[in-house]
Amino acid sequence: MRRGKRPRWMIDIAQERMDILFSLAEKEFSVNPLRSHRYVELARNISTKYNTKIPLKWRRRYCKNCHKFLQTGKNSNVRLISSEVHIKCHECNHIMKIPYIKEKKAKRRAKLESYLIQERANE
Numbered sequence: 001m002r003r004g005k006r007p008r009w010m011i012d013i014a015q016e017r018m019d020i021l022f023s024l025a026e027k028e029f030s031v032n033p034l035r036s037h038r039y040v041e042l043a044r045n046i047s048t049k050y051n052t053k054i055p056l057k058w059r060r061r062y063c064k065n066c067h068k069f070l071q072t073g074k075n076s077n078v079r080l081i082s083s084e085v086h087i088k089c090h091e092c093n094h095i096m097k098i099p100y101i102k103e104k105k106a107k108r109r110a111k112l113e114s115y116l117i118q119e120r121a122n123e
């Protein structure tokens with residue numbers, strides 16, 4: 001297939017297929033973890049082939065280093081350290097670090113705005 005950006009409908013189907021694969025991976029993990037790792041691999045193949053991102057809700061559910069499916073409390077743990085979400089993969093001991101400073105700033109801004117609105121109301 002040609003390289004480059006895919007049409008919208010193709011991307012939609014790819015997204016749906018990745019979602020299905022990850023759902024299966026989650027269901028299968030307790031019974032057959034190897035199979036769920038394989039599902040992640042397939043989803044990643046779709047992602048590269050169709051040049052689309054892994055769905056947002058699943059992006060933290062696999063290891064960026066060894067590409068295995070991660071189940072929090074089973075083969076990974078999550079810690080909040082210095083404004084970052086640290087997701088540790090117990091398969092390869094890789095730690096994924098996702099900053100949450102944006103959310104923190106947004107919260108701060110929302111607080112300030114509500115304060116300003118209150119100020120205005122009091123005038």
Ligand SMILES: [Zn+2]
Binds near residue numbers: 090094
């Ligand atoms: Zn890993």
